[in-house]
Amino acid sequence: MATDKKTEKKYVETPLMKQYYSIKAVHPDAILLFRVGDFYETFGEDAIKASGILGITLTRRANGAASYVELAGFPYHAVDTYLPKLVRAGERVAICEQLEDPKLVKGLVKRGVIELVTPGVVLGDNILANKENI
DSSP, rough: OOOHHHHOOOOOOOOOHHHHHHHHSSSTEEEEEEETTTTEEEEEEHHHHHHHHOOOOOOEEEOOOEEEEEEEEGGGHHHHHHHHHHHTTOOEEEEEEEOSSSSSSSSSEEEEEEEEEEETTTOOOOSSOOOOOO
């Protein structure tokens, strides 16, 4: 019986990655921009896809005992530059923010998706030209 390679790949789950995977499970068809400090990070297949579309570096993050996960990210203040590129490429994007001040929290910061951007639903003025549709 053949097995899918994607299901064979198992990452060691740190608390941060457990949080990421639980949020990603709710939005499996979207690229998840996951806020970590001053950066939006993408992991795994999202990182591979985003790095190609955005022209950003694809790297790997050590994820415990000889395990790794693909990683690509950009500074949070550059979201107005990168988000339109993802949408124009036809991608759905889930923006996941830190919902608590990291300075006031011990342990893992609570995060949640605050916006889902798709080529068909765009709320930001800078994502599509006024007379453009996809």
